[in-house]
Amino acid sequence: MRADDAVHLFEEMQCKGLTPSTVTCNIVLQGLFRVGRSRAARKVFDKMLITPIISDWYTYCVMLDGLCKGGHIEEALNLLHKMEIQRLDLKHITMYNIILDGLCKSGRLDGARDLFNSLFLKGLDPDVITYNTMILGLCSIGLLKEAKGIFIKMKENGCLANGITYNVIVQGLLLGGKYDDALVHLEEMDNRGFLLHSHTFSKLLNSLKKSENDPYLLKKIQKFVPNMKE
Structure with a gap:
């Protein structure tokens, strides 16, 4: 169904005295x-x-995600702020992950950092997606020391890193020329059985050229080749 048709059907249902379900509204929002x-x-x-239509947790996630991806980060922040003021019992770490991702991708790392640091005060526990989002955002602008600090905090708070975490941190370290640190994390990654993404492998090859075919780095690359993830 086309977007215009969906909106028309949505309005027609209300004109006929019918109340669309929350699921119907969520589908319309996603489509738009x-x-x-x-x-x-x-x-x-x-x-x-x-x-009378009830907006549920998923409705707000759809709105926040759609606004962020559409470049309306301020509107998304305002919506989240209204939810907090109204004390809606819908707060979930997923909503904050959406905003963090939007802030990082729009280059607003200060805002992302402030929001991340406020999560504990809000009574929310960051999950692996929260940490991965912050690590990726920090690595993307070369703040490797801070990214590693987040990685350490992640372990201290009992949140287990996944394959995405390791690939992100390794890519950032390689781009920053921190080959020794990258190899340490690669070793951890291998020990935990995580696969190397093709993008990470490409950066490894570039790093090998820059390091003038360092034997240890070459050995590590060869070790990962059979398990490379496309």
Whole structure:
């Protein structure tokens, strides 16, 4: 169904005295955001707020994700802030992960850092996605020391790193020329049975050239070749 048809059907249902289900509304919102109709999605959401339609946790996730990906980070932040003021019992780390990702991808690392540091005060425990998002954001602008600090904090807080965590931190270290540190994390990665992503492997090859075919680095690359993830 096309976006215009979906909106028309949504409005027609209400005109006939029918109340669309929350699931129906969520599907309409997703569809509108998917085709870049952020304004139309916001209108549908606003109508939901003044009708008997119940906005659930997933509704807010759809809104936050759609606004962030559409480049409307400020609007997403305002929506989250309203939720906090209204003390809606919908707070979940996934919502904050969406905002963190939006802030990092828009280059607003200060805002992402502040939000990340406030999570514990909000009574929320960061999960592996939270940590991975922050590590990736920091590595992307060369803040390797801070990224490693987040990686250490992750372990201290009992959140287990996954394959994405290791691939991200290794890529960042390789790009920053920190080959020894990268190899340490590669060793940990291998011991835990995580696969090397093709993008990480490509950076390893580039690092090998820059290090003038360092024998230890070459040996490590050869070790990972059979397990490389496409």
